[in-house]
Amino acid sequence: MGYASLEPHLPSSHAPLLPPGTFLSISDTQASDGNFLLHHFISNYIKADQNVVLVGLAGILVHYTMVGRKLGVNLATARTKGNFQFVDGLTQLTDYAAPNKEYLAKPVETKPSSTTTTATPSPNTTTSTMGARIARPAAATATPPAPPKVLSYSPKLVDLYKALEEIIQDTASKTTGPFQKQLVLILDDLSVLLNCGWPCRDVLALVRYLKLLVAKVNGTLITLVHADGLMAEEVSQDGLVKGVFYEADYIVDVRGLDSGGSRDVHGQLSLLHGPGYLLRQRAGQVRENEWPALTLHYKILDNNVEVFAKGYSSGVL
Amino acid sequence: MAPILEKIMAGKEASPFILVKDSLEQSGQVLGLELLSNSPSDHAIILVCAETAPDRLLPLVKGNQKKAIVDCYSNPLGWVKDITTTSTGTSSNRDAVSDSTTTTITLTLRNIRKATKAITDLIISQRSNFTIYFDSLSQFLIASVPDTFNLLRSITTLLTDTSRIIAIHHEDIPDADSFLPNSTSKPQASNSLAHIATTLITVKSSEALRQDQEDFRKGTVTAKEFCYLTVHGNAWDSAVCEVEHKRKSGKVAKETNAYHQGTPTGKLTVVNVWDVVGDMPDIDKMDLEESQTSDPAANLSFNLNLTEEQRKAKNDTVLPYLKTQESTGAIYYEPDAADDFDDDDPDDDLTI
Numbered sequence: 001m002g003y004a005s006l007e008p009h010l011p012s013s014h015a016p017l018l019p020p021g022t023f024l025s026i027s028d029t030q031a032s033d034g035n036f037l038l039h040h041f042i043s044n045y046i047k048a049d050q051n052v053v054l055v056g057l058a059g060i061l062v063h064y065t066m067v068g069r070k071l072g073v074n075l076a077t078a079r080t081k082g083n084f085q086f087v088d089g090l091t092q093l094t095d096y097a098a099p100n101k102e103y104l105a106k107p108v109e110t111k112p113s114s115t116t117t118t119a120t121p122s123p124n125t126t127t128s129t130m131g132a133r134i135a136r137p138a139a140a141t142a143t144p145p146a147p148p149k150v151l152s153y154s155p156k157l158v159d160l161y162k163a164l165e166e167i168i169q170d171t172a173s174k175t176t177g178p179f180q181k182q183l184v185l186i187l188d189d190l191s192v193l194l195n196c197g198w199p200c201r202d203v204l205a206l207v208r209y210l211k212l213l214v215a216k217v218n219g220t221l222i223t224l225v226h227a228d229g230l231m232a233e234e235v236s237q238d239g240l241v242k243g244v245f246y247e248a249d250y251i252v253d254v255r256g257l258d259s260g261g262s263r264d265v266h267g268q269l270s271l272l273h274g275p276g277y278l279l280r281q282r283a284g285q286v287r288e289n290e291w292p293a294l295t296l297h298y299k300i301l302d303n304n305v306e307v308f309a310k311g312y313s314s315g316v317l
Numbered sequence: 318m319a320p321i322l323e324k325i326m327a328g329k330e331a332s333p334f335i336l337v338k339d340s341l342e343q344s345g346q347v348l349g350l351e352l353l354s355n356s357p358s359d360h361a362i363i364l365v366c367a368e369t370a371p372d373r374l375l376p377l378v379k380g381n382q383k384k385a386i387v388d389c390y391s392n393p394l395g396w397v398k399d400i401t402t403t404s405t406g407t408s409s410n411r412d413a414v415s416d417s418t419t420t421t422i423t424l425t426l427r428n429i430r431k432a433t434k435a436i437t438d439l440i441i442s443q444r445s446n447f448t449i450y451f452d453s454l455s456q457f458l459i460a461s462v463p464d465t466f467n468l469l470r471s472i473t474t475l476l477t478d479t480s481r482i483i484a485i486h487h488e489d490i491p492d493a494d495s496f497l498p499n500s501t502s503k504p505q506a507s508n509s510l511a512h513i514a515t516t517l518i519t520v521k522s523s524e525a526l527r528q529d530q531e532d533f534r535k536g537t538v539t540a541k542e543f544c545y546l547t548v549h550g551n552a553w554d555s556a557v558c559e560v561e562h563k564r565k566s567g568k569v570a571k572e573t574n575a576y577h578q579g580t581p582t583g584k585l586t587v588v589n590v591w592d593v594v595g596d597m598p599d600i601d602k603m604d605l606e607e608s609q610t611s612d613p614a615a616n617l618s619f620n621l622n623l624t625e626e627q628r629k630a631k632n633d634t635v636l637p638y639l640k641t642q643e644s645t646g647a648i649y650y651e652p653d654a655a656d657d658f659d660d661d662d663p664d665d666d667l668t669i
Contacts, residue, residue: 027545158394158396161396162396199496200496201394201459201460202394205393205394205396208390208393209396209397212391227545229542229543229544232543232545235491235495235496235500236496238491239459239490239491239495239496241545242341242487242489242490242545243490245341245545245546246341246368246453246487246490247368251546253544253545253546255542255544258542270544270548271548272546272547272548272550273550273551273552274341274344274546274550274551275339275341275344275346275551276369277551278344278346278347278551278553279344279346279347279369279373279377280373281553281581281582282346282347282350282377282553282581282582283373283376283377283582284581284582286581293548293549293550293551294548295548
């Protein structure tokens with residue numbers, strides 16, 4: 001279980017997982033980080049022995065591993081088992097990392113006829129047919145998990161999409177059989193792509209393509225985007241948040257309290273109905289009270305997050 | 318008199334271009350689909366899906382008309398080579414669609430001009446009156462504003478007597494021009510669209526209007542912290558619609574109506590906006606109360622009234638210069654002892 005007090009508020013049809021083929025969008029602010037929600041889902045999916053593909057654009061694997069440990073999941077074991085895939089989208093996303101390339105994980109030259117990888121006796125390397133630039137581990141198989149795949153710089157976001165597409169199809173293909181595992185693709189976070197210079201329209205298109213891709217493999221998409229009021233004046237930031245809200249099936253908005261900071265309540269968490277939800281409701285695809293629109297308060301503890309109704313903080317009662 | 322929205326929904330008011338303006342807070346998609354479902358039975362329905370998956374939109378269009386789908390949703394930027402209209406994981410109930418066969422063409426939004434050609438060709442191939450439905454013009458506008466207008470113009474040239482365009486426009490999504498510097502000098506796409514539309518329906522959430530009314534009643538404005546979407550957003554039971562309808566005669570009908578739904582999947586009924594939002598405080602009554610000011614000398618701690626004697630004395634005082642107020646305007650000059658009075662005209666020596 002991730003956070004027990006959050007569980008009752010999430011859609012219950014596939015609990016503790018999310019319904020496949022849907023898109024959950026988390027928005028947060030500088031004052032209230034929405035990261036804690038991602039850890040909840042990572043923990044739930046891994047404990048349920050399903051697949052997680054985590055694209056760390058704003059965080060490194062060590063961070064997720066440490067938080068995972070507090071929540072009772074061992075990400076290293078999950079990686080060896082093949083349940084958990086981490087994609088490093090932080091270290092080499094922009095070409096600013098180029099001068100320091102020798103200090104970073106080596107992305108091997110990924111021409112289709114890559115001789116370096118085929119030379120090593122590794123029975124399980126899947127040959128990449130596309131020219132997507134993904135770092136392939138020099139040593140394959142064996143008990144130590146391969147270093148995470150790295151997303152390297154490309155001026156066009158379509159290359160990033162292709163790299164992710166390959167990883168996802170790879171992961172999904174490993175679990176064939178009677179019980180197709182559910183997959184969750186987590187992007188942490190989208191605002192990084194905007195800040196690195198890709199245009200808002202491309203980032204929104206990436207979200208659309210990933211949503212469609214993930215739905216084909218019985219999966220769910222979860223993204224995190226920053227939605228501060230101060231950023232709303234900037235057209236691309238504003239456009240990104242609104243675009244993501246229009247695409248999403250479920251929206252969770254994490255915000256600071258209106259009245260300021262507090263020791264017992266760290267912020268508010270709103271489950272919102274976006275335009276997508278209204279349409280699904282009209283089509284009758286939504287069960288009653290599956291996702292009521294409400295605002296809750298939360299408090300982050302050392303190895304748990306308490307979510308409670310407004311006014312019911314344990315500091316008050 | 319039936320609300321104008323009801324007449325438009327029933328088709329009693331002809332309108333070649335219906336524009337539904339909505340926002341994150343209240344989606345106009347439900348209203349748009351209802352308008353579409355009421356299309357005449359001889360119309361071919363063309364669904365241009367840019368924001369919703371076709372298999373999610375199609376079942377929501379009731380009616381037995383022939384349907385065609387323009388799928389701009391599955392491959393908006395052409396990143397995927399071989400694409401067939403994808404399903405979003407939910408079962409596409411193709412059986413629910415009646416015996417009409419549906420043609421589907423997939424387009425990218427990279428080049429709106431090519432898309433325009435494809436759409437106009439599709440319309441011409443239908444060879445009948447048509448209703449074309451854009452589930453989001455914003456996806457087109459974010460690509461190119463002028464090309465989107467050209468697309469609409471090209472479709473307008475193909476409109477017959479009863480054919481029409483129904484389009485949803487999200488007024489809060491920036492268009493392509495907003496991303497460029499100095500965008501404030503360009504005309505806003507929103508306004509330009511409102512110009513060419515014959516019916517403009519702006520959808521707002523009922524809760525927002527209720528809160529405005531509360532503020533008006535209290536005389537204050539509640540401070541709202543910034544957020545993109547509130548918990549009251551996209552309520553399924555009702556919404557307020559501000560309708561501006563331009564008739565062929567040139568008259569413009571402007572009304573605020575509302576719609577109400579009994580169940581999330583139920584029928585839409587047009588109602589009076591006050592039924593949904595609650596009674597508006599009577600503005601005329603409030604104005605009248607203010608103008609009938611009560612006696613200002615009533616509740617003071619000191620006495621401003623006059624006794625009878627004081628009133629008589631007041632009326633009897635002779636004000637100085639009262640005589641002059643009644644005179645003709647002639648100047649009465651009475652020189653003092655110090656004045657040097659001279660009867661001569663000082664201007665005599667002038668030879669003008």
